[in-house]
Amino acid sequence: MLGRLNHVAIAVPDLGAAVARYRDTLGASVSAPQALPEHGVTVVFVELENTKTELLEPLGETSPIAAFLERNPSGGIHHMCYEVDDIIAARDRLKAQGVRVLGDGEPKTGAHGNPVLFLHPKDFDGTLIELEEVPAR
């Protein structure tokens, strides 16, 4: 069911400072910040040869990463995103096995313009999982 690792996301308290570390200290290629009000985050992608790192900063009063940053004030790894070729088939298969699909269970449009869903961290070894439907390359 799983395809490539699309990204590893890191929640950060200060996106500008994190961007400077990746761009200037590590010499990485970093995208422009993208505000995603529907998701309550501002994101930046660090482009790597084989995958991406997603840097997340809270946006708005009800950001889903606010509680995470309260527990981890310096930031930390927040989720892994795996690619799937059919997100509805993946969701239905997981739900049938008792996995908790977060939100209302319907995919939203993620930062890459593709449908995404999140799976409860307690169902996957303490790791929040994002599934992203990526068209066949």
Ligand SMILES: CC[C@H](C(=O)O)C(=O)SCCNC(=O)CCNC(=O)[C@H](O)C(C)(C)COP(=O)(O)OP(=O)(O)OC[C@H]1O[C@@H](n2cnc3c(N)ncnc32)[C@H](O)[C@@H]1OP(=O)(O)O
């Ligand atoms: C889609 C745009 C972009 C993209 O890539 O395209 C993004 O990735 S946006 C990313 C931000 N969006 C989300 O994270 C949406 C899904 N997340 C959620 O619905 C919540 O964050 C949720 C339910 C995972 C956690 O909610 P909350 O922080 O309010 O915590 P709870 O008290 O409900 O937590 C219960 C339990 O889980 C542990 N927890 C919480 N977050 C994580 C995490 N990221 N990784 C591992 N574990 C996590 C938390 O510590 C609690 O544990 P407990 O032992 O009960 O104390």
Ligand SMILES: [Co+2]
């Ligand atoms: Co993500």
